[in-house]
Amino acid sequence: MKIGILTKKFTRKEFLNYLIGISGAALAGSTLFPLVKYIMPPEGVDRDIDVSQVNAAKVGELMPNSAKIFRFGNKPAILLNTPQGVFKAFSAVCTHLNCTVQYSQETSHIICACHNGHFDLNGKVISGPPPKPLEEYKVYVAGEDIIVSKV
DSSP, rough: OOEETTEEEEHHHHHHHHHHHHHHHHHHHHHHHHHHHHOOOTTTOOOOOOOEEEEETTSSSOOOOOOEEEETTEEEEEEEEOTTTEEEEEOOOOTTOOOOOETTTTEEEEEETTTTTEOOSSOEEEEEEEOOEEEEEEEEEEEEEEEEEEE
16 A cells, blocks of 8 residues: 655555654653753853852841751751850751751751751751761851851
8 A cells, every 4th residue: 555645655664664763753852852951051040159158137037946048159058046045057958968958946956858867956967867967157146137158
C-alpha cells in the first residue's frame, strides 16, 4: 500500500518508522529542555551576592527564646534571641543537605526538619547527620537596629 505525503510515496513501514523517529525526537526534546533550563540559571540572576552586613531586625522585635529568619545576601540566615536575652546569628542553611533550619522554643535548639539535625545555641551539632556546625555571624545593636555581619 502506498500513502502519499507531499510528493514522495512512502510504504507503510517507512511511514511508521518516520512517525516513530518524530515521536522519539519529541520525547527527547521534552525531556532535555526542562533539564537544561534547570541547570542553567535565568538571565539577570546574581548567583552569589556578597554581603558583609545586614539590618536583620529592630530592637524589641524578638522576644527572648525566639528567632527570625532573614536574608543574608541570597541565602537565609537566622537571628536568635536566646532564653538569656543574648542575640546570636547563624547561616540558616543546614550543613547536611542545605535545608533551611528553624528554631525550636521547646528545646532551645536550632533544628533541621529535613533529617532531624539538632544544633545548640552556638551552632554546634548536637545530633543528627550534619557534618559540621552552622556558620556564625557577628551581631551588634546600633540604635534601634540589630545588625548582623560576617565574622
